[in-house]
Amino acid sequence: MSIEVRNLNKRFGPTVVCDDISIDIPSGELVALLGPSGSGKTTLLRIIAGLEVPDSGSVLFHGEDATRTDVRERQVGFVFQHYALFAHMTIFENVAFGLRVRPKATRPSEAEIRSKVTALLKLVQLDWIADRFPHQLSGGQRQRIALARALAVEPKVLLLDEPFGALDAKVRKELRRWLRRLHDEVHVTSVFVTHDQEEAMEVADRIVVMNQGRVEQDGPPDQVYDHPASPFVLQFLGDVNLFHGRFGAGRGDAKVSGEVSYVRPHELAILAAPAEGSLPVTLSQALTVGPNTRVEFKRVDDGSYIDVELPRSEFHALRERFPLDPGATVHLLPRRVTRFAQESEADPAAMI
Ligand SMILES: Nc1ncnc2c1ncn2[C@@H]1O[C@H](COP(=O)(O)OP(=O)(O)OP(=O)(O)O)[C@@H](O)[C@H]1O
Numbered sequence: 104m105s106i107e108v109r110n111l112n113k114r115f116g117p118t119v120v121c122d123d124i125s126i127d128i129p130s131g132e133l134v135a136l137l138g139p140s141g142s143g144k145t146t147l148l149r150i151i152a153g154l155e156v157p158d159s160g161s162v163l164f165h166g167e168d169a170t171r172t173d174v175r176e177r178q179v180g181f182v183f184q185h186y187a188l189f190a191h192m193t194i195f196e197n198v199a200f201g202l203r204v205r206p207k208a209t210r211p212s213e214a215e216i217r218s219k220v221t222a223l224l225k226l227v228q229l230d231w232i233a234d235r236f237p238h239q240l241s242g243g244q245r246q247r248i249a250l251a252r253a254l255a256v257e258p259k260v261l262l263l264d265e266p267f268g269a270l271d272a273k274v275r276k277e278l279r280r281w282l283r284r285l286h287d288e289v290h291v292t293s294v295f296v297t298h299d300q301e302e303a304m305e306v307a308d309r310i311v312v313m314n315q316g317r318v319e320q321d322g323p324p325d326q327v328y329d330h331p332a333s334p335f336v337l338q339f340l341g342d343v344n345l346f347h348g349r350f351g352a353g354r355g356d357a358k359v360s361g362e363v364s365y366v367r368p369h370e371l372a373i374l375a376a377p378a379e380g381s382l383p384v385t386l387s388q389a390l391t392v393g394p395n396t397r398v399e400f401k402r403v404d405d406g407s408y409i410d411v412e413l414p415r416s417e418f419h420a421l422r423e424r425f426p427l428d429p430g431a432t433v434h435l436l437p438r439r440v441t442r443f444a445q446e447s448e449a450d451p452a453a454m455i
Contacts, residue, residue: 104165104259104292105130106151111160113146120146121157122316130165131290133283135303138313139339144296145264147313151294152262153177164259180258180291182249184268188237194248195233198223201256223251226285243274247281254289261293267302279306300340304328312336334365334443343367344409347445351380351437361445366437368397368412374434375425381434384409386427391415398427400435409435
């Protein structure tokens, strides 16, 4: 089932939460709504679900206007951050619940319920805990059951609001991959709210980047990362160094251009000698965490800091060729620069 959102507006009192939002979600896609806290992601999801009514604009399901359709008729499945399973019911009964409460005419037989719930528990790889109760499960297992329960009623659309938000980093990572694989099997149109850019990049077919109630960019993860439409998107999708004026080859016209140059920490090469477009810096500190080394440099000209990130093996190899200790002077040359006009620079207050 495809979803189209057309010129959607919603305010709460004076706060504009959805500001003329239009997005297209083709059938079977997994789309992430990504943005900082308060950017309107949850409100947009709730409007798609039918839990919230927009002030204007429309939501179309499979080309048909569903804006005023009741939540129960939209056939959406939900998974929330704190999805309360029924504590007094076994895992099996939790998943079966949506089928058992159907009106008699459409309710499957007991045998059908059994086979369906068993298949779903297998799908989320938890068939071995069917007889347990929710309190006997880990947080990650509970969210997988929440997903099985949402899928049991064969929703046309699956809506997930920070489903892994309450879990620790390692479990989150596992579940992201698991969700991706699950979606490849089930192919139900899914909208996934997150404020975690890594999660969005890893899980989604497409990312809708939101900021202050507006869509900043909408595209596949690589496109959004490699070709950000605005400084906000660039900065929200990962760490970046900011240089006023033109940095890199041809930086002579810095004052005329009125540009801001953005370079990600892993896009800077460390050189022993100056090259065309390089910048002299002194090493302030180097920190190795896991496979990467993060080096903080101080600009010789204005004293501001620049972060460089490289594989630790590469850092050690460089260190054998020239000194890379605190105080050493080296030169940084960008491999890739993204430039935006000065006036379109993102408002730092809008950042988290
Ligand atoms: N029912 C409501 N009444 C009044 N204001 C609301 C209501 N729901 C949301 N808001 C406000 O709307 C804005 C957007 O909230 P929303 O929850 O959609 O953002 P979000 O991007 O999902 O943020 P978060 O990641 O923190 O949940 C916030 O400023 C919030 O305070």
